[in-house]
Amino acid sequence: MSITEKDVLHVAELARLELTAREKEIYTVQLKRILGYVEKLSELGTDGVRPTTHTVPPRTAYREDRVLPSLPSEEALSNAPSSDRGCFKVPKIIE
Amino acid sequence: MDITSLDISALSGKLVKKELSSAEATRAYLERIGRVEERVSAFVTVTPEEALKAASEADSRIARGEDVTPLTGVPIAVKDIFSTRGVRTTCSSRILENFVPPYDATVIRKLKEAGAVILGKNNMDEFAMGSSTENSAFKKTLNPWALDRVPGGSSGGSAAAVAASECAASVGTDTGGSIRQPASCCGVVGLKPTYGRVSRFGMIAFASSLDQAGPLTRSVADASLMLNAIAGHDQLDSTSIDAPVPDYTAGLGSGIKGLRVGIPKEYFIEGMDPEVESSVRKALETIKSLGAELVEISLPHTEYAVAVYYLVATAEASSNLARYDGVKYGLRVDETGSLLDMYKRTRDEGFGPEVKRRIMLGTYSLSAGYYDAYYKKASQVRTLVKEDFEKAFSACDVIATPTAPTPAFRIGEKLEDPLTMYLSDIFTISCNLAGIPGISLPCGFTKEGLPVGLQILGRYLDEETVLRTAWSYEDATEWHKRRPNL
Numbered sequence: 061m062s063i064t065e066k067d068v069l070h071v072a073e074l075a076r077l078e079l080t081a082r083e084k085e086i087y088t089v090q091l092k093r094i095l096g097y098v099e100k101l102s103e104l105g106t107d108g109v110r111p112t113t114h115t116v117p118p119r120t121a122y123r124e125d126r127v128l129p130s131l132p133s134e135e136a137l138s139n140a141p142s143s144d145r146g147c148f149k150v151p152k153i154i155e
Numbered sequence: 156m157d158i159t160s161l162d163i164s165a166l167s168g169k170l171v172k173k174e175l176s177s178a179e180a181t182r183a184y185l186e187r188i189g190r191v192e193e194r195v196s197a198f199v200t201v202t203p204e205e206a207l208k209a210a211s212e213a214d215s216r217i218a219r220g221e222d223v224t225p226l227t228g229v230p231i232a233v234k235d236i237f238s239t240r241g242v243r244t245t246c247s248s249r250i251l252e253n254f255v256p257p258y259d260a261t262v263i264r265k266l267k268e269a270g271a272v273i274l275g276k277n278n279m280d281e282f283a284m285g286s287s288t289e290n291s292a293f294k295k296t297l298n299p300w301a302l303d304r305v306p307g308g309s310s311g312g313s314a315a316a317v318a319a320s321e322c323a324a325s326v327g328t329d330t331g332g333s334i335r336q337p338a339s340c341c342g343v344v345g346l347k348p349t350y351g352r353v354s355r356f357g358m359i360a361f362a363s364s365l366d367q368a369g370p371l372t373r374s375v376a377d378a379s380l381m382l383n384a385i386a387g388h389d390q391l392d393s394t395s396i397d398a399p400v401p402d403y404t405a406g407l408g409s410g411i412k413g414l415r416v417g418i419p420k421e422y423f424i425e426g427m428d429p430e431v432e433s434s435v436r437k438a439l440e441t442i443k444s445l446g447a448e449l450v451e452i453s454l455p456h457t458e459y460a461v462a463v464y465y466l467v468a469t470a471e472a473s474s475n476l477a478r479y480d481g482v483k484y485g486l487r488v489d490e491t492g493s494l495l496d497m498y499k500r501t502r503d504e505g506f507g508p509e510v511k512r513r514i515m516l517g518t519y520s521l522s523a524g525y526y527d528a529y530y531k532k533a534s535q536v537r538t539l540v541k542e543d544f545e546k547a548f549s550a551c552d553v554i555a556t557p558t559a560p561t562p563a564f565r566i567g568e569k570l571e572d573p574l575t576m577y578l579s580d581i582f583t584i585s586c587n588l589a590g591i592p593g594i595s596l597p598c599g600f601t602k603e604g605l606p607v608g609l610q611i612l613g614r615y616l617d618e619e620t621v622l623r624t625a626w627s628y629e630d631a632t633e634w635h636k637r638r639p640n641l
Contacts, residue, residue, distance in 0.1 A: 063519070067519070068515070070522075071515050071518050071519045071522065072515065074518050074522060075473060075502075075514050075515060075518040076477075076480070076495070076498040076499050076502055077499060077502050077503055077506075077511055077514065077515070078496075078499035078500055078502070078503040079503065079511075080503075083508075083511070087511075087512060087515055090512060090573055090574075091512070091515060091516060091519065093574055094465065094516060094573065094574055094577075095516075095519075097461075097462060097465075097574055098462040098465060098466055098529070098533075100458075100459065100462055101459055101462050101463070101466075101532050101533060101536055102528075102532070104456075104459065104536060104539070106532060106535035106536060106539070109535040109536075109538050109539065110535070110538055111531055111534030111535045111537070111538060112534055112535075112537040112538040112541055112588075113364060113534055114364045114394070115350050115351075115364070115541065115588075115589060115590025115615075116350065116351045116394050116396060116590070121390075121393035121394075123390045131257055131258065135257040136257065138255070138257060139253075139254055139255060139256075139257075139483070139484035139485070140482070140483060140484065141481055141482070141484075141485070141486070141487035142487070142490075148482050148483055150482055150494055150497070151490065151491075151492065151493060151494045151496075151497050152494075153493075153494050
């Protein structure tokens, strides 16, 4: 599997990155090389091997259902680039 | 007496006996930072006011004799990845340049409760992605042993600050070696605990199944004291382990007679720096002379670990970093276009090249049609890497290896070649994939005077044996006592 500039554009779109022309070029070359390297995993047979996504024993972490203080909304909004009447403000999404 | 040359135990002893106040110790460290920081650049933010206030609180705690811990009044630093209430937390990224968290990470809360004085926030590779700290958006940290060399990374600011005596200790994070590799490059001790031993709450996420916080210190005893303070279950982190926290200092001096130390043949490879190899081999002889038994073992999937890591970690990162969208916090670029344009421009300007490269790689490997070949395959090989350790630990109690294949490299040397940079983590990555604890400690110097690190890995949740082995070796050697001339 070799990555093309078209793949890079598609992935950039999925990742919400607006790449410059130069970045597209560089990432195509670099990702090709990195993916070439990770290709070595295909040397290994892994049929039937259970994937490990986490090293802690899988279990549901329970805790007592207690009411604890929430972050006050002014503090939650204190880092917002733009806010209005207790809400995060974003560019208009409906014309 | 040079206050900044004392380790935590010695400093704490003087504070408790009131031979010295925390305010004096804090001022001594702030002066030291003032003298050397221009050359080392280990901090993104120094917080003298907050530190002096915490010092005076520690002094009254000591005066009252209440709740005095070995960290009370001790000036330390933390990597700028830990959220600190009211103090800017950047992760060395433009996208968080002005982020002031409204809460403390659990690690910070615990350090404050123990009475530690936080001097400031250490520089790092942006979002902990890197092995040289050159990926910081703000500054390059230099290696205190050789100012033309990198300090390692991603916790390079923490390691350099400890080596340069700008703080008594620091706390970093380790996703693929980011505590141990810089510790090795800077000649300090760096401990990555078992995954889940220390809470990740409030620690800015890179790869959630691998990230773990741990101390960087001047001695193994100091690392144990720091781990005592930060370890433990946390209801705010569902992956934190609900197991009792022992006193990690208790068994340090009980020796390693009869301990089986595994030497994996896959960790002594061609291309390894000969001076690193000879220092590590000598260290193994020292460990043997202390009564331990050296056992040859095999970790056959070692050569696949870097490939597994760069698929798993980037996949997790691409998901974790989706939150930086210019809405709730951080940078926002372009108010005039559509919402989608705003996301894209914000992210393109806010993230540096390595972060974008990893987001791209992670997004690609998770995308339709590639998931099975990349992410799933990597997760399966991760199982094989983990099983290698489980098998090995039936024949040995700890595993000893070099921490990194080379000493600290030159600034700029690997910056244009991401893959070569990734390979500098070749000996540290497997430990994160398996979730086990590991430490790096000084075991020699090259002819040029660059530190070399010895890595000791242990069984799941067996930090005590790792620390005891490291302590025994340190006690028999003098490497950790050397300090760079700055």
